[in-house]
Amino acid sequence: MDNAIILMSGGLDSTTxxxxxxxxxxxxxxxxxxxxxxxxxxxxxxxxxxDFYGIQRIVFKIDLRQIGGSSLxxxxxxxxxxxxxxxxxNTYVPGRNILFLSIAAAYSELLDARTxxxxxxxxxxxxxxxxxxxxxxxxxxxxxxxxxRSDLKIMAPLQYLNKGEIITMGIKNNAPYxxxxxxxxxxxxxxxxxxxxxxxxxxxMDAGEIDPxxxxxxxxxxxxxxxxxxxxxx
Amino acid sequence: MDNAIILMSGGLDSTTxxxxxxxxxxxxxxxxxxxxxxxxxxxxxxxxxxDFYGIQRIVFKIDLRQIGGSSLxxxxxxxxxxxxxxxxxNTYVPGRNILFLSIAAAYSELLDARTxxxxxxxxxxxxxxxxxxxxxxxxxxxxxxxxxRSDLKIMAPLQYLNKGEIITMGIKNNAPYxxxxxxxxxxxxxxxxxxxxxxxxxxxMDAGEIDPxxxxxxxxxxxxxxxxxxxxxx
Numbered sequence: 001m002d003n004a005i006i007l008m009s010g011g012l013d014s015t016t017x018x019x020x021x022x023x024x025x026x027x028x029x030x031x032x033x034x035x036x037x038x039x040x041x042x043x044x045x046x047x048x049x050x051d052f053y054g055i056q057r058i059v060f061k062i063d064l065r066q067i068g069g070s071s072l073x074x075x076x077x078x079x080x081x082x083x084x085x086x087x088x089x090n091t092y093v094p095g096r097n098i099l100f101l102s103i104a105a106a107y108s109e110l111l112d113a114r115t116x117x118x119x120x121x122x123x124x125x126x127x128x129x130x131x132x133x134x135x136x137x138x139x140x141x142x143x144x145x146x147x148x149r150s151d152l153k154i155m156a157p158l159q160y161l162n163k164g165e166i167i168t169m170g171i172k173n174n175a176p177y178x179x180x181x182x183x184x185x186x187x188x189x190x191x192x193x194x195x196x197x198x199x200x201x202x203x204x205m206d207a208g209e210i211d212p213x214x215x216x217x218x219x220x221x222x223x224x225x226x227x228x229x230x231x232x233x234x
Numbered sequence: 235m236d237n238a239i240i241l242m243s244g245g246l247d248s249t250t251x252x253x254x255x256x257x258x259x260x261x262x263x264x265x266x267x268x269x270x271x272x273x274x275x276x277x278x279x280x281x282x283x284x285d286f287y288g289i290q291r292i293v294f295k296i297d298l299r300q301i302g303g304s305s306l307x308x309x310x311x312x313x314x315x316x317x318x319x320x321x322x323x324n325t326y327v328p329g330r331n332i333l334f335l336s337i338a339a340a341y342s343e344l345l346d347a348r349t350x351x352x353x354x355x356x357x358x359x360x361x362x363x364x365x366x367x368x369x370x371x372x373x374x375x376x377x378x379x380x381x382x383r384s385d386l387k388i389m390a391p392l393q394y395l396n397k398g399e400i401i402t403m404g405i406k407n408n409a410p411y412x413x414x415x416x417x418x419x420x421x422x423x424x425x426x427x428x429x430x431x432x433x434x435x436x437x438x439m440d441a442g443e444i445d446p447x448x449x450x451x452x453x454x455x456x457x458x459x460x461x462x463x464x465x466x467x468x
Contacts, residue, residue, distance in 0.1 A: 062296050067340045094343035095336060098380045102333040106301045109328035129382035138379050142372040146332045148363035 001027045003113035004155075005104050008032045008057065010045030011182045012200055013119030013158055016166050019173035020157050021117055022053060029111055030057040031104055035096075036065040039186030048179045060103055064096070097130035098139065101154065105143045108152060116143075117155045123162040133159055163199055164206025171209055178212040192217040235261045237347035238389075239338050242266045242291065244279030245416045246434055247353030247392055250400050253407035254391050255351055256287060263345055264291040265338055269330075270299040273420030282413045294337055298330070331364035332373065335388065339377045342386060350377075351389045357396040367393055397433055398440025405443055412446040426451040 004026040008014045021028050032046040043059065050057035097120065104116045120131040129135060133156075140154040158166050170177060182200045183190035190197050192215035201222045204211040210229070218226070238260040242248045255262050266280040277293065284291035331354065338350045354365040363369060367390075374388040392400050404411060416434045417424035424431050426449040435456045438445040444463070452460070 060300055064340075066294055067337070067344060094340040095377070095380050096340075098339060098377065099333070099336040102329060102336045103301070105332060106298075106328040106330075110301060130380040132379065135376065135379035138372065138376040142369065142376040143329070143332065145366065145369035145372050146329050146364035 001025060002115060003027045003029070003111055004115040004117055005029050005031050005107055005111065005113045007100055007104060007116070007118040008046040008049065009119070010042035010047075010049060010180060011119070011196075012170070012177060012180045012203075013121060013166060014046075015049055015119075015175050015177065015180045016170035016173070017117050017119045017157055018049065018053060018055075019170050019175035023173050026115065026117075028053070028055045029107070029113065030055055031100075031107060032057060032059050033100060033103075034059050034061045036063045037186075039181070039184060041181045041183075041186045045179055045181040049176060052176045052179060058107065060107075062099070062103070064099075067094070095130055097128070097135070101139055101143065105147055105152070109147060109149075114149075114151050115153050115155055117157065119158050120156050121158045121161065121163075121166065123160065162206065163203025167203045167207040167209055171207070180213070182213075187216070189214045189216045191215070192219060192222075235259060236349060237261045237263070237345055238349040238351055239263050239265050239341055239345065239347045241334055241338060241350070241352040242280040242283065243353070244276035244281075244283060244414060245353070245430075246404070246411060246414045246437075247355060247400060248280075249283055249353075249409050249411065249414045250404035250407070251351050251353045251391055252283065252287060252289075253404050253409035257407050260349065260351075262287070262289045263341070263347065264289055265334075265341060266291060266293045267334060267337075268293050268295045270297045271420075273415070273418060275415045275417075275420045279413055279415040283410060286410045286413060292341065294341075296333070296337070298333075301328070329364055331362070331369070335373055335377065339381055339386070343381060343383075348383075348385050349387050349389055351391065353392050354390050355392045355395065355397075355400065357394065396440065397437025401437045401441040401443055405441070414447070416447075421450070423448045423450045425449070426453060426456075 004021055006014065006018055006021055006028055008018065008030040018028065030046065030050045032043060034043060047057065101116065108116060120136060122132050136154055136156050144150050144152050161169065181190065182196045184194040184196050185191045190213050198219060201211060201219060205222060205225045238255055240248065240252055240255055240262055242252065242264040252262065264280065264284045266277060268277060281291065335350065342350060354370060356366050370388055370390050378384050378386050395403065416430045418428040418430050419425045424447050432453060435445060435453060439456060439459045
């Protein structure tokens with residue numbers, strides 16, 4: 001059985017990756033980061049998800065507030081999501097995936113894991129350059145050189161899927177989406193307004209599924225979707 | 235004036251790089267890591283060296299003891315240096331430079347720096363794969379992709395110099411070698427026995443210079459060298 005390290009944010013994408021890895025028989029260690037994020041709810045979620053799957057989970061502490069420059073760790077208000085936005089959103093921690101992969105690589109030595117898996121996605125994503133395929137393949141090569149391990153692989157099984165396809169995959173694999181948390185605001189219920197909530201709800205709509213997560217409010221498109229679904233079911 | 239971030243370990247190589255950058259007119263921010271190293275002396279040294287040059291210095295805290303697997307952060311004894319050794323020494327923190335460069339990259343965004351400089355060297359080095367040119371050039375590309383900044387450069391001005399040539403460069407640039415600290419053991423005086431001390435002393439010998447650092451003991455080759463130097467000077 002191959003050892004794999006999976007970057008676990010406690011969100012929908014990384015949980016789908018976990019369900020994929022489980023189905024494919026990997027021996028999994030989850031790696032979560034306590035980086036001073038505002039939405040610490042995601043750490044609780046990743047713990048619940050690790051418990052659900054009965055896998056080992058590491059929480060690596062690294063205080064990215066030392067660097068600053070992002071509303072995900074700072075005090076700046078989170079932007080209200082606009083799905084069509086082109087510029088890089090202010091929730092960006094510069095090169096966060098570069099860092100997370102570096103740490104995963106160090107653990108891969110210790111845990112004798114040849115595979116690092118992560119839930120990056122270049123279709124329904126927020127425009128972060130460190131989610132793009134050219135970054136992932138370049139970083140894989142850098143880790144191979146930097147650790148002198150030509151067999152090390154970064155797998156990004158969601159890379160070319162849209163959110164609806166990701167959710168379809170996860171539901172087929174029985175991913176525990178009710179335990180996941182995607183909202184940027186980190187309150188008890190997901191806000192239903194931020195970029196991450198909007199992408200998630202649109203994904204469930206596209207997949208023809210219902211998001212089990214409780215929301216403070218729903219965007220109009222999702223309310224319409226639920227109404228139509230109800231009609232259809234009648 | 236170009237902004238540059240220089241990885242500062244407080245050792246001889248990074249101080250030589252600093253002297254090079256100063257000479258070439260960069261606006262420098264030093265970046266040191268408080269990573270749970272045993273030889274915390276290097277943090278004191280990097281502070282003194284930053285003060286000497288009057289540059290801004292950032293100390294980023296990241297506890298690599300969380301990962302373990304290395305005598306530089308753990309409790310395992312440091313190996314006695316053997317210059318001819320081929321295998322990777324046990325002072326290796328897996329992929330430390332990958333991590334350090336990732337953090338420097340994040341700061342490069344914040345500080346609007348296009349250049350990251352570091353003192354890696356592939357001639358007189360300890361065999362770490364994350365010091366080799368193929369890693370450095372691959373990592374430069376990864377950072378460019380991951381930050382979407384095609385102008386970001388990793389400069390490694392010592393890459394192809396041997397230790398003697400590095401020291402010759404530093405002395406030409408008036409590098410304050412008396413403030414540097416290279417020993418793996420971190421005691422008041424350098425041990426004169428570990429890999430790092432042996433490389434350093436051989437470098438001073440090759441450069442025809444005298445190391446201003448106080449040592450607990452000197453290896454035979456350096457004692458012979460000092461004796462011959464004395465003879466010569468008579």
